[in-house]
Amino acid sequence: MGMTREALLERARALAPALASRARAAETLRAPHDDSIRDLVEAELPQLLVPRRWGGHELGLETMLEVVELLSAACMSTGWIAAFYLGHNLFAARLSEKAQAEIFAERPFCLMPAATAPTVRAREVPGGYELTGRAAWGSGVMHADWVLMGGMTEAMQPHVFVLPIDDVEVVDTWHMTGMSGTGSNDMVVDGAFVPIHRAEPMLAFAAGDTEGAKAHSNPMYRMPLMPFVQCEALGVFTGGLRGAATAFDEAVRARVRGHSGAAVREHSLAHVQLGTAQVHADVGCALAREQLRMAQACLHGAGFDMGDRVRLRGHAGFVVDHCRRAVNELMAQSGSAAFQADLPLQRFFRDMNMLATHAFFEWDTSREQVGRFALGLDPTTPLL
Secondary structure, three states, rough: OOHHHHHHHHHHHHHHHHHHHOOOHHHHOOOOOOHHHHHHHHOHHHHHHOOHHHOOOOHHHHHHHHHHHHHHHOOHHHHHHHHHHHHHHHHOOOOOOOHHHHHHHOOOOOOOEEEEEEEEEEEEEEEEEEEEEEEEOOHHHOOEEEEEEEEEOOOOOOOEEEEEEOOOOEEOOOOOOOHHHOOEEEEEEEEEEEEEEEEEHHHHHOOOHHHHHHOOOOEEEOOOOOHHHHHHHHHHHHHHHHHHHHHHHHHHHHOOHHHHHHHHHHHHHHHHHHHHHHHHHHHHHHHHHHHHHHHHHOOOOOOOOOHHHHHHHHHOOOOOHHHHHHHHHHHHHOHHHHHOOHHHHHHHHHHHHHHHOOOOOOHHHHHHHHHHHHHHOOOOOOOO
16 A cells, blocks of 8 residues: 655655765765665655556655655755656556566566667567667666666667666766766666567657556656656755755854854854845745646646647756756855865755756756747757
């Protein structure tokens, strides 16, 4: 029987201090900390979106957003992986029913990275496909049990393919100065067989128009890819901003100016800066909830036309840019000491700036699409 929203949020809240205490270790490991992933699993967070028919909680996007914000306020790298582990179970739920039964056979969730860019070659063979190639940005691969990869068939038709982690080689490529604790390494396959029931045409998969998705009465499982991913991941940014604001608050309370010995907390400028940080965090979280409201209005209404998709992409890009600018402002106000490796604010600063360049959220491309649509021009990106 699924858990309630309140119970899951309480579990996520209880995990946050431990995740924060391991954030620097995750950076050193260049991968999520084993104990953090174990904690997420033991708290039953990954099955948040899994259909009840497979033993999941089948809760909504709002609960996922709140959980991801709580975890990301402690560690953005862990929050990013958690967002994908929670959200990508929805991807599994739009595969064939045979594939769903296979994936959820042993436990009511999967830990599955998803590299949807069709970079792998897929050769048709009896009963399925043979995959060869390499996929980058494998967020979640370090603790995965299944992997979703995009590939191109010999007929030049993009598909998604799901295969067990044992069929995938993980290549150590993740040497980054931001989000280094995600371990988003490359994934390589060399002649791996994928049966036909674990393959879906990319267009149908991205549109939520698969037979597996239609088997569920909950329309959430038929949500188009990009609007869903925006809802899935925005909490990493808004939670990260909340975590940065908290770190700034703690620094203000403790900081004493070296030359004068004056306590920073007594200065009116510090009050202005701290108040600004808290308002920025509140506004970021409010905007993320508005993103969900707009997306769900489309989901339960007339669907997602191009205007809706462009507006959602522009709104998501704005939220991410708001979080980036706010964190950068905090870092600029915090003094040289804030760059110490064991202090969290500099980690939020590096993580936020790296993640804000993600192709799904990058601000310049996002606002360009809004402007082009207003002028009646076609979009310049398929990521809508």
